[in-house]
Amino acid sequence: xxxxxxxxxxxxxxxxxxxxxxxxxxxxxxxxxxxxxxxxxxxxxxxxxxxxxxxxxxxxxxxxxxxxxxxxxxxxxxxxxxxxxxxxxxxxxxxxxxxxxxxxxxxxxxxxxxxxxxxxxxxxxxxxxxxxxxxxxxxxxxxxxxxxxxxxxxxxxxxxxxxxxxxxxxxxxxxxxxxxxxxxxxxxxxxxxxxxxxxxxxxxxxxxxxxxxxxxxxxxxxxxxxxxxxxxxxxxxxxxxxxxxxxxxxxxxxxxxxxxxxxxxxxxxxxxxxxxxxxxxxxxxxxxxxx
Numbered sequence: 001x002x003x004x005x006x007x008x009x010x011x012x013x014x015x016x017x018x019x020x021x022x023x024x025x026x027x028x029x030x031x032x033x034x035x036x037x038x039x040x041x042x043x044x045x046x047x048x049x050x051x052x053x054x055x056x057x058x059x060x061x062x063x064x065x066x067x068x069x070x071x072x073x074x075x076x077x078x079x080x081x082x083x084x085x086x087x088x089x090x091x092x093x094x095x096x097x098x099x100x101x102x103x104x105x106x107x108x109x110x111x112x113x114x115x116x117x118x119x120x121x122x123x124x125x126x127x128x129x130x131x132x133x134x135x136x137x138x139x140x141x142x143x144x145x146x147x148x149x150x151x152x153x154x155x156x157x158x159x160x161x162x163x164x165x166x167x168x169x170x171x172x173x174x175x176x177x178x179x180x181x182x183x184x185x186x187x188x189x190x191x192x193x194x195x196x197x198x199x200x201x202x203x204x205x206x207x208x209x210x211x212x213x214x215x216x217x218x219x220x221x222x223x224x225x226x227x228x229x230x231x232x233x234x235x236x237x238x239x240x241x242x243x244x245x246x247x248x249x250x251x252x253x254x255x256x257x258x259x260x261x262x263x264x265x266x267x268x269x270x271x272x273x274x275x276x277x278x279x280x281x282x283x284x285x286x287x288x289x290x291x
Contacts, residue, residue, distance in 0.1 A: 038076045045069060103257065110256035115248055123251070124237045124244045131240045131247075134187040137229035139203065141181055142174035144214070144221040149175075156214035156221040163211040163223060177219065185230075195219070 048068045052060045060068060088094050115123070124131060142159060144152040159173045179194055192200035199217035206212055206226050213223040237244065272280065 035080075038073070038080060040069065040073055040076070044072060048072065106257050106260050107253050110253040111249065113252065115245070115252075120241065120244050120248060121237055123248045124234075124240070127247065127251070128234045131235050131243060133233045133235060134189065135204070135230055135232035136185045136187050137204065137208075137226055138184045138186070139182075139206075139224055139226045141177075141183070141225070142211075142223040143177040143181075143219065144223075145175040146220045152221045153214055153216075156223055160211055160213060160223055163225075174223070175220075 045065070049060060049065065052064070052068060082088060142156075142163070144156040144159070146152040149155050156174075163173065183191070188200050188204050191203060195217040199215060199222070202215050203224055203226070206224060208226040208229055211223050211225045214221040215224055216222075
């Protein structure tokens with residue numbers, strides 16, 4: 001204990017710490033000196049000029065350009081030092097930015113490939129939905145409002161029997177609906193906007209002729225009589241070629257990005273606990289290019 005209170009011991013410890021710190025800094029400076037120098041060239045200056053001109057709609061003055069180059073140099077120097085001391089480790093913003101840059105690179109690579117005419121036609125046939133003229137139907141409906149009835153579903157079922165037996169024409173069987181009772185040449189998207197997706201899907205599954213239901217919407221229950229329908233038709237390839245090319249590029253970009261990410265997971269290895277596995281579900285197998 002007496003030894004620990006000796007001033008000479010304290011002086012020696014402090015000296016050792018200072019010497020060690022100096023040696024560490026000196027080693028770091030030596031490593032930094034030996035590292036690849038930071039370079040700024042004509043391409044950087046040209047990029048700075050273009051960026052400035054795009055923003056301010058004029059060329060930068062000599063002083064402004066000097067400031068831009070000086071700022072870029074300072075940015076590169078500080079970025080190098082930040083990496084040296086590990087500030088880029090476990091940083092969410094930096095991680096996301098790096099991932100974003102790699103994603104853009106992969107997507108740009110995917111855009112380099114262009115399909116043949118045969119591939120475009122095959123894509124058009126195999127993925128018809130974006131290139132279809134949607135089917136339409138005309139129908140009448142009888143509405144039963146749950147807010148005005150004790151059991152709207154039961155009332156609708158009873159009315160269906162009367163309508164089927166032609167003892168009711170439907171005009172007085174139900175309640176008033178803001179949208180009206182008759183709908184002409186309506187596509188599924190428009191009907192979904194009025195009554196909800198489930199109702200629209202159910203109505204478009206009906207065959208024409210005969211009252212059917214009850215069918216539930218966000219408003220209540222309905223009996224529906226489809227009077228006419230036109231089928232969904234695929235637009236000819238020649239009339240939608242540009243749209244097909246755009247869709248093909250988007251699909252190709254998604255496919256390339258997906259396969260690349262799966263390959264990266266296999267390359268580095270991924271360990272997931274059971275909870276995470278349940279969230280992710282089965283991963284799609286990457287496609288293998290064939291000659």
